[in-house]
Amino acid sequence: MAAEGNAIDALSQFELTPVLGVVGASVGFTQSNAHMLLAVGLITALMMWGTAGRAVIPGRLQALAESAYEFVHDMAVGQIGEEGRRFFPFLFSLFMFILFGNLLGLLPYAFTFTSHIAVTFTLAAIVFVLITAVGIAIHGWRWFGYFKPEGLSPALAVLVVPIEIISYLSRPISLSVRLFANMVAGHVMLKVFASFVVMLGTAGFLGFLGAAAPLAINVALVGFEFLVAFLQAYVFAILTSIYLHDAVHLH
């Protein structure tokens, strides 16, 4: 597995394998898709059960559901403004899906679907299409003035407009690469240090003592990865709301 033949195999954890037997294999239903469905199911269960009681003094589950709701709601209204309420359902789904994907990936034997660029880029592409569509729907042709700062001489516009367009087009790439790279880097680090533990632990008494160091690092890393899991979901959602702010308000 991790340290076979003294080689550290840190990347096999990202391989896709079909699940659900013959049916899964024929339609390409992998453990990644299964974890996505699990994340959606968990989010739905949290919100439905959490808000079912409607207690004035919330229990633990209701407090969790309410604080998640309020967190995203404050972000949407704070970043976009009052119009942000219209984008709250989208922002909430996006944030919770990424957050649960990141957190599920930290459980043993689980798969991190946000560690695949195909998944994160799809999410970023949805955001990109949305911000462009919202911008054009609200502002019409004036939206294209977004690429040309006011009071710019035509000679400079030839230079600045392509740069602005490239900058705009780079948004989905930076958005998706940031999430994907953070998740891959974290899981590779965990795997590498876990391999060190196994390799040292099987190398006699001194090695057994030495294995404590990478084990301690891994304990700290797991805690750090929980921070990263939350932070990257937050960064993805807050950048989306900043882009939505630009699309709604034009600058």
Next chain:
Amino acid sequence: MADRDDFDRRLQEARARQGLDAAPKERGGLPGGAWGIGFRVGVELVSALVVGLAIGWALDRWLGTGPWLLLLFVVLGAAAGVLNVYRVFMPRRGPR
């Protein structure tokens, strides 16, 4: 409700005195220490460069103009990357 407002105000003052309420952060400010900022800057630079590279390469293939548009758009992409980094630290914000 006058005494209620008064209570809220005094509670707010007491909380601020004890440092229980964090100072409000500026809008658009992203969290992250030195590592986070460094990583973010790197991603912004490279992604704009990649977009410039892709556009230049595709236009060259389409128009058959040799390496020239590729060279031009790599430079524009690098400039867009610097613009992205500038926006990370100086968010473009109009009045709300």
